[in-house]
C-alpha cells in the first residue's frame with residue numbers, strides 16, 4: 001500500500017510532522033492500526049537501524065527518525081492498547097544511579113517500542129532497588145540498564161547483585177549498554193546480555209525473552 005510506504009519513507013527522512021499527518025490520514029481511511037505500525041513505522045525504523053549499524057547514517061539522522069517514530073507511536077498507542085495488541089513483553093529501562101546520560105537509552109526505548117515491546121522507562125539516576133521494584137510491579141521479565149561513565153557502570157553490578165539477593169536472577173533477565181560498556185564487562189558482572197547499539201538491543205531483547 002502506497003500510504004504505508006510513504007509513512008516508512010518519511011520516518012527514514014525524519015519528517016515527524018509529515019509522519020503524523022500520514023498516520024492520521026491512514027487511520028481516517030480505516031487502515032488497520034497494526035498494519036500501520038508494522039508495515040509503516042516498523043519497516044521505516046528497521047531500515048534506520050540497519051543504516052545506522054552500517055554507518056550509512058549517523059546520530060542526527062537517527063534522532064530525527066526517532067522523533068518521527070515517537071510522533072507516530074503517540075497517535076497509534078491509544079488505539080493499539082484499546083484493541084489489546086499482543087505485546088512482545090515488558091522491558092524496564094533506565095540509566096543507572098549517578099548517571100544522567102539518556103540519549104542512547106531513549107533511542108533504545110524507541111527501537112524496542114517500534115519492535116512491539118512495552119517499555120517502562122524509569123529515567124536517569126536510577127538506584128538498583130528502583131529497577132527491581134519497577135520490574136516486579138509491572139511483571140517485566142527484562143531489565144535494560146544504560147551507563148556512560150566509568151564511575152557509574154559499576155552500579156549495573158549493584159542491580160544484578162540485588163536481583164540475585166531477591167532470588168529473581170534468571171527469572172528477570174538483564175541487558176546492559178552504553179558507550180563505556182563492553183561484552184567482557186557484561187560477562188564479568190553476570191549480565192544476561194549486552195548490545196552495542198539500539199538496533200542490536202532489539203535483537204538481544206528478543207533473544208533473551210526467547211522470541212527470536
Ligand code: B12
Nearest residue numbers: 099100101102103104144145146149150177178179197198
Ligand atoms: C551528551 C553528553 C553529555 C550530556 C548528556 C545529555 C543527555 N541527556 O544524555 C551532559 C552534558 C549532561 C553530560 C554530562 C556529563 N558527562 Co557526558 N557526554 C556526552 C557525550 C558527548 C555524548 C553521549 C551520547 O549521548 N552519545 C550518543 C548515544 C546515542 O550513544 P550511547 O549513549 O552510547 O548509546 C548507544 C549505545 O551505547 C547503546 N546503548 C545505550 N544505552 C543502552 C542500554 C541498553 C540496555 C543497551 C542494550 C544498549 C544501550 O545504544 C545507543 C544507541 O545506539 C559523551 C561523549 C561520547 N562520545 O560518548 C560524553 C561523555 C559520556 N560524558 C563524560 C563525562 C565525564 C560527563 C560528566 C562527568 C562531565 C562533567 N564533568 O560534569 C557529566 C556527568 C553527568 C552525570 N552525572 O551523568 C565522558 C565519560 C568519560 C568516562 N569514561 O567516564 C564522555 C565519554 C565524554 C568524554 N570523552 O570525556 N554528558
